[in-house]
Amino acid sequence: MLSKQLSTRLFIIMVFLFSISTIFTEQIHAQYSSDSDTAGCCIFVRGNIDNDTNDNIDITDLVSIVDLIFSGIIYEISPIKCTKETDVNGNGSIDISDLIALVDIIFLNGDRPPYCNPDIALNVDTRIKISMQEESDDAGTNLLIGYTSEVGTPTYCYTIYTTLNRSENNFIIHFDSLTEDNVSCFMVPGYATGSDNLGQLPNGTYSLTLDNGSPAPFQLFVTDEYYKITGYDERQFIVETPILNKTL
DSSP states (O other), X not given: OOOHHHHHHHHHHHHHHHHHHHHHHHHHHHHOOGGGOOTTSSOXXXXXXXXXXXXXXXXXXXXXXXXHHHOTTHHHHSOOSOHHHHSTTOSSSOSHHHHHHHHHHHHSOOOOOOBSSTTOOOSSSSOEEEEEEEEEETTEEEEEEEEEESSOBSSSOEEEEEEEEEETTEEXXXXXXEEEOSSOOOXXXXXXXXXXXXXXXXXXXXXXXXXXXXXXXXXXEEOSSEEEEEEOOTTTEEESXXXXXOOO
C-alpha cells in the first residue's frame, strides 16, 4: 500500500504534468489538424505516432508523444506525422491522456486503441498475421495457413475460428470469431491462433480470398521450390511469411 507521502507526491506530479500538457495542447492544435494528415497515415488503430511503415505501436511511439507533449518546441524539431495516430484514445485532443493510454497498451496489455476509421468493422476484432508451414502425413505434404492475432489476449487459450471453402483453384477463408476455448489455462497473456490445412497442392497459381469483414484478394503460387503469397490489405492482414521454401 502506498504511504500518504508517496501518494501525495504522485498526485502533485500528475497535476503538474496535466497542467503542462493542457498548455501545449492548444499550441499543438494551433499548428496541426487532422485535415492536414496525408492519405493513409492512420491505417488500422491509433498509436503509431512515429508513423513507421510496419504500423507498429512500440517504445519509439512513447518517446515521440512524451517529446511532443512536454516540449514547447518539439513540433518544430519533430513535427506530428499523423494527428489521428497521436490522438491515441480518439477523444479529439492530444494530451496526457493519450500518453497514459499508450503506456497501458505497451506495458500493461491495455485495451486496443480506437480504430482510425470508426466505420471499420472486422469479424475478428484485430488484424491477423498470416504465416505458412508444411505438414507431412501418410498421404504426402500439406500446406498449412496459420493465423495469429496482432492484438494480445488475456490468456493464450483463445482460438481464431475460420470457415474454409475451396472450388478448384480458388480458396475462400472467412474469419468467423475469436473465442476463448473452454479449457483450463494459466492467466498468462498471449495471442489467439488458428490454422487451415489447404492440403496437397500441385504446382500452379491459386486464388486466395481472405475475409475478415470484407474480401481481400491474394494469390498463392506453388512451385517445386516454394510457396508464395502475394497481395495486400493492411487494414485486415499482415502476411508474415510471404515465401515458404519447400523442405518436406
